[in-house]
Amino acid sequence: MLVLLCSGSSRPSHSLMLFLPCEEVEKMLEAAAILPVNFKSCALWGKLMDGMYWLRKALQILGPRNCGQFELTSAEEVLVLYQKICVPFPMIVDRLQNSIHKHNLWLEQVRLFFRLGPEDRSWIILLQLKDLGTAEAFSCVELEKVYSEVEKVQQWKRHCEDIIKPSTGNGNMLISTLLEIKKTLDRSFGMYKKSKNSKEGTLCLSCCSDINDQELWTCSICKDCFHLQCTKLLLEDANDMALFICSYCNFVKNAKLPLKGSGLLRIGRKHPELDRLTALLSDADVLCLWIEERRILHQIVEKALACNSCLTELVDFALAHLDKDLSAVTEKMRIAYKAIELAGIYDGQGYRKFELALARNTWKIRTQKLLESAEKPTIQQILRLLKEGLAISIPPEDYYRQQLTALRDIGLQWADTAKKVSMDGGALRLDKVFELITEGENLPVDCVKELKLLRDRSMLYCICRRPYxxxxxxxxxxxxxxxxxxxxxxxxxxxxxxxxxxxxxxxxxxxxxxxxxxxxxxxxxxxxxxxxxxxxxxxxxxxxxxxxxxxxxxxxxxxxxxxxxxxxxxxxxxxxxxxxxxxxxxxxxxxxxxxxxxxxxxx
Structure with missing residues (x-):
């Protein structure tokens, strides 16, 4: 190669240099350093070496993986230096000029992209700009911005997958999972608003399916439809039932309190939490565009907040209810319970308020059954209910708490008097003891222990006419x-x-x-x-x-x-x-x- 350069034949050397990699040029420069001194002393040698150094610099810039490591000014400086060398490299110059032109075109596309509004920008176009910039653009602020925005979006999507936990499969499972959550929230919101159309009336409330080969059972209370397999009832048991009552209505009707230390509701615990979804949507504010996942998540959060508003309205009504009639509160609790279980997200704060309202309503139902029972309530039952009511903050103005408090005061006052008389050693006249017994028997509270003490007290012995x-x-x-x-x-x-x-x-x-x-x-x-x-x-x-x-x-x-x-x-x-x-x-x-x-x- 050095012989060709020294012979003055420029065309063969130029064609060969065009396709030489930068590493080969480095080897040629190393070989030229060990040539005899008589070659280095001629003027042609110096011009050839200047051309080799320029070529090495140009090939470094034009390398397939080195373009992004050099700035545009470096390419422009190489073109300026080309005017000072004597060895012509027209094709190398054309490639440099073409690279500069492509960079400027890419730069214009990037600037045009960021002039658009966030909702008009496309995620696909941003990925194309990244790939094109990696291949053709020089190092610049715009290229770093494209890389940064792409990384932000990808990191946000990974965070979204960690929260949503989509199932594995072909296609974009994250979008599919988000759409499914949105569908459940639409059904939940419809339950709050009671906005069922004719088609929804024939759907199973549990699975939202209208399979033709399965019979739908209608709840005798709420009139909602359920598949037999969704109710987890055997066919023989279902046929023996005179009236079918769904699990939602049965839960509110039976009024069973949870075990100590456990939540009243276990529903929705495996669903994404509303607080985390809201924070995730807030994190998306730093993104330069609206990807499809962000649009769906925005709709999910808006619908969830609307459901939360409806739930808050029902819960506030239940918590503020102080009257004797519980039918309206029970109906609202039934609607809220269904809507909560239909929703595909978990609203911790809203559900805790609902649990409190449901616990209070449950307490009132149990108190109502006790007061309306054919048997008189005992002091122990009244005290236990009052203790439970105090634990869930039943207000003093509540009708049932006032009834229990009045019965407690009456019973404890009479029981205290009865205990004193039973221990007076016969000081009170016997007719007064019988009057006290009659009064205790007519009380609305059953004081069995105290009545027994008084009856024992009424038994007199010996000539001293004293009790035992x-x-x-x-x-x-x-x-x-x-x-x-x-x-x-x-x-x-x-x-x-x-x-x-x-x-x-x-x-x-x-x-x-x-x-x-x-x-x-x-x-x-x-x-x-x-x-x-x-x-x-x-x-x-x-x-x-x-x-x-x-x-x-x-x-x-x-x-x-x-x-x-x-x-x-x-x-x-x-x-x-x-x-x-x-x-x-x-x-x-x-x-x-x-x-x-x-x-x-x-x-």
Missing amino acids: DQRAVIACDKCNEWYHLDCMTISSTPKIYICPACILEPEEDMGGLAPIAQERFTGSKFEEPQTPLRRTELQKKSQKRKSVSKTMRLAVDQGPGDVVRNHSGCERLFWSNRKPFRRAARKRSEFQSLSPFLYVQNN
């Missing part, structure tokens, strides 16, 4: 009446005890009493006394006295030296006779409040 007070007692073998040992001045327990009111006439035989009493007391022959239940029957003077077994019972207060014997029959003894002075209360039939131990001491 844990003191040691002994039973009369004639009438089975209980007497305090200290009141009867009994120091030791006799084998047979007859109270003063039952002392027999002189002609009556006392001999037969002891064997019977002894027989029953030893347990060899136990017979429970057949005592009439009515006091008036016992008061008849003509009633024949029955023989009863000897019964002795002492309270646990006796000393540890006493002998303890269990006798099951003693716990169900009744009076078989009455003394001349009659009690104002019936003797108790069970002695559960007394000590479970029996103390027996022979004379």
Whole structure:
């Protein structure tokens, strides 16, 4: 090659240089450096070397992957230097001039693209400008801007895929998934507005399909249609149902509270969150154009916000409702529940408010059932409901909270009085005790425990006419009446005890009493006394006295030296006779409040 250059034949050398890569020119320059000195001293050598250096610079700029590494000014400087060399390279110059021309054309297209509005710019054209700029454009601000905008769009799409999580498949699955979400929001918004056309009325609310070979079941409450397979009911069970009630209406109607620590609703938890979609749409503001995904996402967010507005309206109505009638609130909760489950996104803030409104309505339904029940509510049930209502912030002005509060106050006030009377040791007159019992029985609250205490309090014993007070007692073998040992001045327990009111006439035989009493007391022959239940029957003077077994019972207060014997029959003894002075209360039939131990001491 150097021989051809030195011979002065320019045409062959030029044609060969045109197709030489830059690396070959570098090798030629390295080879020229080791040539003999006599070649380097001639003028032709210097001109040829200047041409080689210029050619190397030009080929570097025209390289297929080096164009973007040089600026336009570098190409223009090479053309200026060409005027100073003696070796002609016309085709190389043409290529440089053509590259500059292509760069200017590309630059004009880029400027024209960015003059358009963001909504008029095309993603496809931007990608074409990037590819064309990579191949033909010199390094410039416009090329960097194109690269930056393309990277922003691609990064935004990757972020969108991370949130939407489209299914894998052929084609643009991100757009398909976004369109499906938009479709669900349209159905949800239609549920809020009740804007169903004739076609939608024949669609399954769960799957939005009108498969011809499947029967549609209509809910008897909301009148919406469902496929049998969508209701998860067996055909036999569905045929046995007189009225079909969908899961949405059944959920609101049954009024079941969630488990502690769990949300009331589990719907929508796997859907994209509205907050993240809103933030994603806000991030798209930095993009220079509107791609199709951004347009669909914008429609999704707008529709979701419209649904949120409708949900807020229903929830605010339910939270502000304080009256007794719950039909309007229940209907709105049913509509909101359906719309929420139909939506393809998850609105955390809106759903939490809905859960609160639904929990309050559920609490009111449970309270309504309790108040309207045939049985009286107990204090415990009322207190439990009030505690639950306080946890979900039921306002004090609410009708059902006021009803429960009034019942609680009435019940607690009477129960407190009943407890005090049951522990007064007989200070209150017996007729007043009966009046208090009657008042408790007529209360709208069931105070079973307190009524039992008062009835026990109305049982009077001994000659002191006092209720049971844990003191040691002994039973009369004639009438089975209980007497305090200290009141009867009994120091030791006799084998047979007859109270003063039952002392027999002189002609009556006392001999037969002891064997019977002894027989029953030893347990060899136990017979429970057949005592009439009515006091008036016992008061008849003509009633024949029955023989009863000897019964002795002492309270646990006796000393540890006493002998303890269990006798099951003693716990169900009744009076078989009455003394001349009659009690104002019936003797108790069970002695559960007394000590479970029996103390027996022979004379």
